[in-house]
Amino acid sequence: MKYVAHSKEETQDLAYKLAKVLFPDSLVALNGDLACGKTTFTQGLAKGLNIKKTVNSPTFNILKIYEGDLTLYHIDAYRLYENPYDLGFEDYLDNGGVMVIEWFDYIKDMFKDDYLEIRFTYLDENSRLIEFIPHGQRYEELLKELDSLC
Ligand SMILES: Nc1ncnc2c1ncn2[C@@H]1O[C@H](COP(=O)(O)OP(=O)(O)O)[C@@H](O)[C@H]1O
Numbered sequence: 001m002k003y004v005a006h007s008k009e010e011t012q013d014l015a016y017k018l019a020k021v022l023f024p025d026s027l028v029a030l031n032g033d034l035a036c037g038k039t040t041f042t043q044g045l046a047k048g049l050n051i052k053k054t055v056n057s058p059t060f061n062i063l064k065i066y067e068g069d070l071t072l073y074h075i076d077a078y079r080l081y082e083n084p085y086d087l088g089f090e091d092y093l094d095n096g097g098v099m100v101i102e103w104f105d106y107i108k109d110m111f112k113d114d115y116l117e118i119r120f121t122y123l124d125e126n127s128r129l130i131e132f133i134p135h136g137q138r139y140e141e142l143l144k145e146l147d148s149l150c
């Protein structure tokens with residue numbers, strides 16, 4: 001599935017819809033260069049989970065946790081690039097929450113092949129290509145549900 005979001009708001013709206021079809025313990029893997037919209041997307045997703053706090057870039061924290069309809073574990077793996085130190089993130093995947101990881105490719109070896117990958121590509125100042133790639137049966141089903149909302 002591919003979308004072109006023509007504004008920050010369209011990106012957040014898509015993420016909001018995704019939040020409505022996520023299941024407990026789902027893993028959302030965000031890939032794409034700096035400023036492509038990974039954190040912006042996560043903000044819309046948080047809104048869809050009824051999280052009231054402002055979600056911002058966790059670059060200096062690596063992990064931030066927000067309470068909502070499902071607990072959001074927001075990870076930014078950017079600083080783990082050259083030293084993908086295993087911080088035990090997979091332990092959070094059976095807590096009934098949702099894990100969203102920016103720069104997932106840097107730490108993908110820590111996870112089994114069961115996640116929703118989302119790739120962001122910069123098109124122009126206000127437009128981003130957003131591609132959804134399911135890894136595993138559960139995420140193929142999830143994307144069908146998302147498609148019906150879009
Ligand atoms: N269609 C769009 N989708 C997402 N962000 C956009 C879009 N158009 C412009 N932007 C801007 O691009 C920047 C994306 O930054 P951010 O979400 O922090 O990226 P990342 O987390 O990938 O580094 C923000 O300043 C945002 O306002």
Ligand SMILES: [Mg+2]
Pocket residue numbers: 038039040057076102
């Ligand atoms: Mg970011």
